[in-house]
Amino acid sequence: KLSKRLETVAKFVPTGAIMADIGSDHAYLPCYLIHQGTASRAIAGEVVKGPYESAVGQVQKEGLTEKITVRLADGLAAIEMTDHVDTVTIAGMGGPLIVSILDKYPEKLQGVTRLILQPNIHAKVIREWALAHQWAILDEEILEEDDKIYEILVLQRGQMKLSTAEILFGPKLSQRKSPAFMKKWLREKDNWQRVLQSIEEAEQTPEIEEKRAELMALIHLVEGV
Ligand code: SAM
Known part of the structure; x- marks a missing residue:
């Protein structure tokens, strides 16, 4: 059975899609999408030999070699x-690793x-990347599984405008304010406040002062949602 996290990713794949799952590990997501009849064909990409072999094995085991091609390759x-x-x-x-994968072979995104x-972390850098590369947020999702909170961003080509707060929290997620969203940002706020307290006891240097201002700004942003 697929994790709730990957099931939610799968939900956003359009029917009839030809999809590529990059960093596919066991190729669970492509296998699920083909079995479900959502994707018509799939590529599973993996850069590490072990997970690549797991993906090849899984696709064979599920009898999907006609529909899924597994490739040992770096990102796109x-x-x-x-x-x-x-x-x-x-x-x-x-997020930073996802962005570096998107940036490395941009020509592969042509079609x-x-x-x-x-x-898993730092969704913010993906929203910044999207803004800079003419991708717009079609939808977003946040979910909790095994005490971890995950964000999913669905992008399509287009322009968008985002405020500083929307870049951090997500334009859709901050509108909906789901329980998982509230839990994530209250948790983050607690962490920032703890760091802020420890900083306040520290010696005042320009670096500390800058960090303090940065934390105060973040706390202020969270309090605004
Ligand atoms: N996508 C699966 C999932 O969400 O359950 C697997 C996640 S696993 C934690 C991350 C996988 O990405 C690893 O198997 C790793 O080898 C692979 N990976 C990391 N950098 C990659 C890159 N540049 N190109 C392809 N795969 C990469």
């Missing part, structure tokens, strides 16, 4: 133009119309 290099991939998923990594990204 797993996509070939003749695949006609229109949807890319990248899940289970930090891609939807990105479904699930950063």
